[in-house]
Amino acid sequence: AEAEKGGYATFMEKEINDQPHAVADTLLGRTDSEGRLALDELHISEDELRAVTKIVIVACGTAAYAGMVAKYAIEHWTRIPVEVELAHEFRYRDPVIDEHTLVVSISQSGETMDTLMAVRHAKELGARTVSICNTHGSTIPRESDAVLYTHAGPEIAVASTKAFLAQITASYILGLYLASLRGTAYGEDAAQVMAELATVPGKIEELLTRMDRVKEIAYYMADSRSVLFLGRHVGYPVAMEGALKLKELAYIHAEGFAAGELKHGPIALIEPGQPVFVIVPSPGVEHGLHDKVVSNIQEIRARGARTLVIAEEGDEDVVPFADEVIRVPHTSPLLAPLLTVVPLQVFALHLSTAKGLDVDQPRNLAKSVTVE
Ligand code: G6P
Numbered sequence: 001a002e003a004e005k006g007g008y009a010t011f012m013e014k015e016i017n018d019q020p021h022a023v024a025d026t027l028l029g030r031t032d033s034e035g036r037l038a039l040d041e042l043h044i045s046e047d048e049l050r051a052v053t054k055i056v057i058v059a060c061g062t063a064a065y066a067g068m069v070a071k072y073a074i075e076h077w078t079r080i081p082v083e084v085e086l087a088h089e090f091r092y093r094d095p096v097i098d099e100h101t102l103v104v105s106i107s108q109s110g111e112t113m114d115t116l117m118a119v120r121h122a123k124e125l126g127a128r129t130v131s132i133c134n135t136h137g138s139t140i141p142r143e144s145d146a147v148l149y150t151h152a153g154p155e156i157a158v159a160s161t162k163a164f165l166a167q168i169t170a171s172y173i174l175g176l177y178l179a180s181l182r183g184t185a186y187g188e189d190a191a192q193v194m195a196e197l198a199t200v201p202g203k204i205e206e207l208l209t210r211m212d213r214v215k216e217i218a219y220y221m222a223d224s225r226s227v228l229f230l231g232r233h234v235g236y237p238v239a240m241e242g243a244l245k246l247k248e249l250a251y252i253h254a255e256g257f258a259a260g261e262l263k264h265g266p267i268a269l270i271e272p273g274q275p276v277f278v279i280v281p282s283p284g285v286e287h288g289l290h291d292k293v294v295s296n297i298q299e300i301r302a303r304g305a306r307t308l309v310i311a312e313e314g315d316e317d318v319v320p321f322a323d324e325v326i327r328v329p330h331t332s333p334l335l336a337p338l339l340t341v342v343p344l345q346v347f348a349l350h351l352s353t354a355k356g357l358d359v360d361q362p363r364n365l366a367k368s369v370t371v372e
Pocket of ligand 1: 368
């Protein structure tokens with residue numbers, strides 16, 4: 001097992017450092033002989049895919065946060081309404097699904113019982129099903145009408161990292177594929193987005209070389225009792241994933257919030273010394289969202305929060321209100337989660353290590369939950 005860790009102390013650390021490859025390999029070989037995007041297995045006709053009126057993404061845990069990121073991108077690119085639902089909630093409701101609904105499951109293992117049951121339920125209701133999965137030949141892709149495999153390689157650590165980045169990457173590919181199939185404006189630009197995606201692995205690699213400060217922050221925060229995470233737009237699911245990593249790995253109470261929701265409740269939690277990570281949208285994001293999040297940082301700082309700010313290189317607006325600034329390379333706003341989540345993974349890893357906990361096998365958790 002030591003050799004399999006490739007010189008790292010834990011599988012999780014290795015898997016975090018594998019992420020440039022997880023993204024690059026998931027992007028590889030996605031175009032057919034005519035340069036069109038393609039899925040790995042397709043037992044749905046292209047006409048049926050053109051007739052899709054709604055997409056429902058079902059997943060659990062980290063995969064469900066990948067699904068939330070996917071919603072922003074897929075709706076923007078395809079103009080098809082996208083819902084995201086936890087698989088176990090979807091399964092026992094009476095969801096409005098018909099043959100024009102595309103149910104997309106996301107699962108690293110392909111064996112999560114809750115997700116499998118949701119896929120079966122969707123099929124019973126007549127939906128078409130697509131599986132985004134990291135495990136070849138596992139149950140969920142076998143039972144789905146179409147498959148897009150993530151190529152993250154085997155993920156051993158219980159807490160998911162590289163599979164998450166690969167899932168987000170695959171969902172972008174699915175969105176662009178559907179956009180090109182349906183002839184939306186973004187379908188025409190699919191090649192351009194794919195080209196930008198191809199630059200992301202190098203950016204993750206660069207980001208990973210400067211995580212020393214994040215490690216130091218994790219060590220001096222080892223006694224924290226509660227950590228909050230704020231994000232907006234695609235940074236919102238990243239905030240929730242950052243909180244989940246901290247719960248899973250360091251057993252610290254953590255919560256992720258939509259930054260816009262702050263004034264509707266969470267701001268009451270801010271007291272002097274409360275650590276808050278803030279994922280700042282790229283200054284290029286639409287609708288002035290960047291400035292709104294900078295105002296949120298200012299508001300919580302004024303109430304004594306310790307602000308740990310994840311911001312793009314060159315974004316100087318955050319500096320006056322940040323106790324720490326963690327820099328990520330520039331990308332277009334929809335692709336940013338592939339970068340902004342990385343410091344949060346590294347933070348949880350080191351905080352767990354600082355507390356002397358089992359990074360790869362946190363208490364009470366299983367890698368794949370094959371029971372309901
Ligand atoms: C378990 C794991 C999580 C994972 C979730 C979904 O709870 O501990 O890390 O996100 O299952 O797993 P899946 O294999 O379906 O992606």
